[in-house]
Amino acid sequence: MTDPDTTAAPDPRDEAAARGLVDALETLRARLGALRLPLETPGVGAARADLHQAVDQLDDYLLPRLRAERAPLLVVVGGSTGAGKSTLVNSLLGEPVSAPGVLRPTTRAPVLVHHPLDARWFTTDRVLPGLARVTSSGRLPDTPPTGAPGASDRSPAPTHASDVGRTGVRGTPDMSGAEGAAALRLVASEALPQGLALLDAPDIDSVETANRELSAQLLGAADLWLFVTTAARYADAVPWDLLGQAARRRAQVAIVLDRVDPGAEVVADDLRRMTVEHGLGDARVFVLGEAAEQGPGALVDGLLPEAAVAEVATWLSGLGGDPEARARVIAATRDGVVDDLVRRAVALAETADGQEVADARLRDAVRRYHAEALEQVEVATSDGALLRGEVLARWQDFVGTGEFFRSVEAGVGRVRDAVVRFFRGRPKEAPQVEQAIAHGLESVILDAAEQAAERTFAAWRSDGAGAALLDGLDLARVPAALRTEVAEQIRGWQEDVLALVREQGESRRGTARAVSFGVNALGVSLMVIVFASTAGLTGAEIGIAGGTAIVAQKLLEAVFGDEAVRRLAAQAKERLNGRVDAVLRGQAARYTAQLDALGTQETGADGVRDAAHRVAAAARAERAARSVPTEGVTRPWSGGLLRGAGTFRAPEAPAGPGEPPTADEAAPARRGGWWSRRRSRREEGDR
Template sequence: MRRVNTQAPDVLQAVRSVRDFVADTSLPVDVAPDARAIVNQLDDYVLPRLANLDAPLLAVIGGSTGSGKSTLVNALLRERVSNPGVIRPTTRQPVLVANPADTEWFNSPHVLPGLTRSHGAGNEQSTTLRVVDTQSVPEGLALLDAPDFDSIDDQNRALASQLLAAADLWIFVTTPARYADQLVWNFLNDAAGRGIEVVVVLNRLDEKAAETVPDDLRRMMNDAGLTDATVFTVPFVADLGGENTSEFLGDELVAPLRDYLTTLADDTVARRDVAGKTVAGAVQSALSRVDALVVRRERQEAFANQLDESIHEFYTAANRQVIDATSDGQLLRSEVMDRWQDVIGTSDVFRGFERWFSSAVDKVGSFFTGQPAPLREVETEIESGLHAVIVDAAETAAARAWSHTGAVAPELRGGADPALARASADISEQAAKLVRDWQAALVDRIQGTAGDKRQRARIMSFGLNVVTVALMLTVFASTAGLTGGEVAIAGGSAVLGQKLLETIFGEDTVRRMVADARADLNERLGELFAAERDRYHVFTDPLLDGASAEQIREASDEARRAVDAKLLGVVDKQAPTRIDDTSTEESFNNGTLRGLFDQLRGTFGKGPDNV
C-alpha cells in the first residue's frame, strides 16, 4: 500500500531556508565567494531538482582547454552545435543542447536562473547560455558544453564551476597530455566527495599513450574513490576537419558514449536514480560547506561583539566619569560655593539653625527686592560645570572608540565618517538641553512634592529658584575626595542647602527627592551616552547582518534531517516520481545516504568501459 507523504515538501523548505540564510547573511570577505557558490548551486540545481526528480537530466561536459569537448559534442549529435576553437579560451559561451520536448524546462527559471538565455549563433564572447534544440538528443537528457575550467579568463573559470555544480552527470573530457593535471583532479575529487555520477572521456588517445595512460588514469581514479566511474576512450584523429576528412569524429568512435547516454535517457528509473543520488550528494556537500561558513560566522560574531563591548565600555566609563564628577563635590568647589554662601549667609551656620533660618530668609528676600544677589551665578556655575563635564566625557569616549577601532580592525574604518573620532557635532547643545531638562524636572518634583499650604508658603518665602538650587547642591553634596577646609566649605554649605529643604519637606521626603533627582540625572546621562555610543554600530552592525551562526546551524541540521528522513523514500525506484509522493511501506535497510548510493549503483548499467 502506498500513500502521499504530506511532509515531504519539508525537504524543499528546509534546504530553501539554508539557502536564504546564507544569501542574506554577512560573512567574512574571504568566505563570501564560497557562500555565493553555495547559493548558486542551490538555486541552479538543488532546489529545482528537489522540486522535480523526473525533470530531464543535465549532463555537463567539462574539461581542460583544448581537450576536445566541443568536437566531442558535435560528433555525438552529428551536428555542429558548438564551435570548436584553437584560440584560448577555446570554449567561450556555454551551449546547452536539448530535445525540443525538453527545451521548455531548460529555458525556465528552474534551471540556472542566473544565466540569460540566447537561441541564435550568439556572441562567442558572451556569458549567456545558448540553448539549442535538436532531435539528435533523446528526450530526458541534455548536454551542456561548458567553458574550460582552466580558462585564462577568470569569468569563464567561475562559470565552468557554476555549471558543473548544476549538473546531474559530469562528463570529464581530458587527454593523455592533461589527464594528470591538478586542476582536473580538483574537480574529480570534488565529484568523488559528492558522490555524483561521473563519466571520464580520455580523448585523442594515440597508440603510444594507449599503452600506459588508460591504466594510469584508472589507478588514479581508484585512488580518488572513483572506482565505479565509467571511462570511455576516443582515439586520436589526425587532421580532423581537413580537406580530405570529415568535420566530425567517426561515428564508431563515439558510439559507445552515445549508447550509454541514450540508454540512460530512455530509462526513467535510471534517470531518477542518478538525479536522486546526485541531488542528495549535492545537498550533503553544500551543507558541509555551510558548516565551515558557520564556524567563520561565529568568529565574526565574536569579534563584532568584542568590538561592541569595548566601545560600550568606553561610554560606560564616560558615564561613570560624569557621575563621579557630580558626586564627589567637584561641582561644589570654588566659585559655586562662594556664591551659595552669599545667598544663604553661611557665616551664621554654627550659631544655631533657627538663627540661620531667619537670616537666610532675609538674604533670600534681598534677591527679590532687587538687591544684588548671586543666585543666578550659582545656577550658571552649576550648569556650566555639569555641561563641561558631559562634553569632555563624550569627547574622550569618542577618541578612544575611534582609536580602538583603528587598532583592531582598520579595514572597518575605510568607509567610515572621520567625524566619529569626535563626539557628535551637536554634543554641546545636547548637554545643555540635558541640564535644562533635568533642572525643569527638579522644579516639577519640588512643586509636585509640596502637598500642603505650609510647604508651598515656605517655598514661596525662599523662592522656587533658591529651593531648586538647594536641591541641586544636595544632589552633588557628597564629600568623597574632599579634605580639610574643603569639607567645611563644600560639605558645610551643602548641608545648609539640605537643611533648607528639610525645613520645607521633612528629612525623609528630602532623602527621597535627592535619590530621585540623582536617578533622573543618571538616566538622562545614560541615554545621552547610549546615543553617542550607537553611532559606532556603523562598524559592528554590518558584521552581524542576517542570520546568526546558531540560526544557520539549526537550519542546516534541519535540512540534514529532512534529507535523511524524506529523500531516501523519494529516490526509491518503486516510489512515485514527485517529491511529495513517497513510499511508507518500503525502505532501505541502510538508513544513511552512503547506503542509498551503494544500492543505487546496481539500478542501471554503467555502459561500456573501454579501459
C-alpha cells in the same frame, strides 16, 4: 511541476516520501535564503561561497529534479580553457552546434542540446531558472569548409549563433544574442536520443569571473559531469578543485582525456591514479588520442574522427536510451547532493552561530566602555570635584561668608528670616552659579564620552569582525554635535532640579513664601549638595573645601527639613544620571547601529540547523520508500557509472511530448547507440 511522462502508476509510498523531501528542502531553501553572514569571522568567506552554492544547487538542480524525476538526464560538459569541450560536443552530435573559437573564453554562453521532443523540459524554468532562454535553429551557419583552419577549438573558428527565438525566465531580461553571459542557448537535435541532454559550459578557468561562476553553477545543476581535460593540463589545480567538490557530494563524473600522443598512455594511467586519490575512483576515463598519421589536431569537417569519439558516444547513448540506467545516475547524483546539502547547511548554521558570538562580543565592548563612562561621570559628580574652581568661586560670591553664614550657624528660625532677606536682595547671583555648574558638567560628560569612543574603537579595530565595520566610518571621536546635545541635557537637568524645588515648596505651606522668592537659589543649593553627597552623606562628612556643601545643606534643611533634602538630592542625582545615560547610549548607538543594520543578533542559525535535520530525515524516508521493489520504482544505486556497452534497451519515443508510450512502444527492443544510428544514416546517404 508535475511530471507527465509516466509509464506506471506511482506507488503512494513513493509519492508521500518524495513530497516530504520536497517540503523539507523548500523549508531549508527559505531559511538559507534568509541567512546572512555579514561579519568577518574566521572562515566566513568560504561559508558565503558555500551558502551561494547551496542555494544555487537547490534552485538549479535539486528542487527541479525532484519535481520532475523523469526529465532528461542532463550531462554538463565542462573543462579548462581550450580543452576541446565544444569540439567534443559537436563531434558527438556530428554537426557544429556549439561554436569553438581562438579567442578565450570561447564558450561565452552555455549551449544546451536536447532531442526535439524534450524541448518542454528546458524552455521552462524547470532547470537553471535564473538564465534567459535563447532558442536556436541547431547547426551553426557559416561554418568553415572541410579541413579549413579554424574549424574547432583544436583549430579555432569564429563564434557564431543563429537565434530564432528568445524566452526570458523569472523576469530575467531577454538577451540579444547567444553570447550574453546570462543566456542559455537551446538547440534541438535529433542526433541525441530522447531522455539525454548535453550542456556545453564555459571554461572553468576563464579569464572572466562571470564565466567561471556560471560554469560552476552549471556543473552544480548536472546529473552527470563529463569533464574534458588534456594530456598537457590534466594535473592543473583548478579542475581538481572542482572535481574534489564533485567527490564530496558524490556527483557522477566521467573524464575525457583529450590530445594524448601515441605512446603517451602513461598519462591516462596517472590520471586514473589521481581520480582514486581525489575520491573519484568510480569515474569512467575516456582517452582521445592524437592521430599520428593525420598530425596533431587533424579534423574531418571540423569534427573529431568517428573512431575517436565512438566509445564516448556509445556509452552516453547507453545512459540516455536506457531509462533504468538513466534513473540510477540521476538517483546517485541527487542523493549525493542532498547529503552534501545537509552537511553544508549544518556547517553554515555553525558559521552563523559564530556570527552571533561575534555580534555579542562587539556589543559587549560597546556596553562595557560606555558603562564605564557613565560610572566615570557618576563619580565625578559625587566626589566634590565639581565644587572646585569656577563653581566654588561663583558659589562663594553667591552666599558670601558674613551675616548669612552666621545666621545659618545660629539656628533654623533665624535662617528662614535670613533666607527671605537673602533671596530678596541677591537673586541675581544664582544664574552665574548655574552657568559654572553647566560648564563643569559639560567638560566631565564630554571627556567620558570621548574616552568611551576611543576605547570602543580600539576594541573593534583589534577584532576582525569589528575592524571591517569601521571602514569608512569616523567613530574614534565623538561628533561635533555632541557638545550641543550635552548642553541641552544639562539645561534640562537644571530645569528638573528647579521643578523638584517648586514641587517640594508647594507641599510645605510654611516655606512657600521663601521658595517663591528663591527657587533659583534653592535649586543651585540642591545642585551643590548633589555634587557633594550621595545616600544622605553631608557636606561636612565629605569635607568639601570652604564649607561649600555645609552652607547648601543647612540652607535647604532650614527650608524643607533634613529628610526632604536627602530625598530631593537622591531624585536630582537620579535625573542627572538618566540624562547622562541617554547621552552615552546615543553615542554607543553609533556603534551598535552598524550591527543592528546587519541583523546579526538573530542570524537564523537554529532555523537552518533544524531544517537541515528535517531534510536528512526526509531523505532517509524517501530512500527507504524508493527501495520497495514495486513496478516503476527505481532502486537506489550505490555503484559507479554505468560501464555502457554498445547496445541498450529503450522504448520508442512517444508520439508527442508528454504522451506515455503504448504497450507495444514500451516493450524493450534492442537498439544501437545514437552514434551508430547516425553513422548508418550517413552510409545510406552515400549509397
